[in-house]
Amino acid sequence: MRKKETSFGEIESLISPGVVLKGELTSQGSIRVDGSLEGSIDIKGSLLLGEKGAIKGDVKAANMILAGQVEGTVTVTERLDITNTGVMLGDIIARIITIEEGGIIQGKTQMTRDKKVNEAKREKTK
Numbered sequence: 001m002r003k004k005e006t007s008f009g010e011i012e013s014l015i016s017p018g019v020v021l022k023g024e025l026t027s028q029g030s031i032r033v034d035g036s037l038e039g040s041i042d043i044k045g046s047l048l049l050g051e052k053g054a055i056k057g058d059v060k061a062a063n064m065i066l067a068g069q070v071e072g073t074v075t076v077t078e079r080l081d082i083t084n085t086g087v088m089l090g091d092i093i094a095r096i097i098t099i100e101e102g103g104i105i106q107g108k109t110q111m112t113r114d115k116k117v118n119e120a121k122r123e124k125t126k
Contacts, residue, residue, distance in 0.1 A: 010030065011032045012027070012031065012045070013029065013031045015032070015033045015034060015035040020036045020038075022037075023039045024040050024041075024042075025040070025043075027042075027043050027044065027045065028044045028045065029044070030045035031047055032048040033055065034051075034053050035054075036053070036056075037054070037057065038057055040058050041058070041061070043061040043062070044062065045062055045063075047061040049064070049068040050067055051067045051085045054068055055070045058073045059072060059074045059075070060074075060075045061074075061076050062077050062078050063078045064079075064080050065083065066080065066087075066103075067085050069088075069089070070087070071090055072089075072090045073091045073093070074092050074093070078095055078096065080098070081098045082098065082100065082103035083100050085102070086099075086100075086103045088103075088105045088106070089106050089107065090106075092105065092109045093109075093110045094111060095113065096111070097109060097111060
């Protein structure tokens with residue numbers, strides 16, 4: 001079976017290593033996080049959390065690649081890819097989840113084939 005690649009298009013924003021943000025982050029486009037975020041995140045595009053990136057709070061995005069660490073609930077309408085360096089400490093709601101060998105999940109996972117269900121859950125948790 002051929003793996004479907006996640007399209008991240010162009011990353012529109014970057015949170016660099018050493019940057020610490022607290023509060024609410026929203027974006028219509030895609031974001032790469034290599035710094036530290038504490039609070040809620042709502043990305044209409046895709047989120048790439050780099051190996052040195054850390055998020056403490058709830059995350060909502062269309063797609064996500066997790067190579068760093070998240071403490072909270074992650075809700076993606078499409079695909080969550082956890083790399084071999086990724087650490088997920090909390091619950092996941094997604095349509096597709098992939099985990100590379102070495103990736104860690106400590107929490108509940110909920111998967112559905114229906115994209116509309118994930119979008120409704122995403123809106124409900126706002």
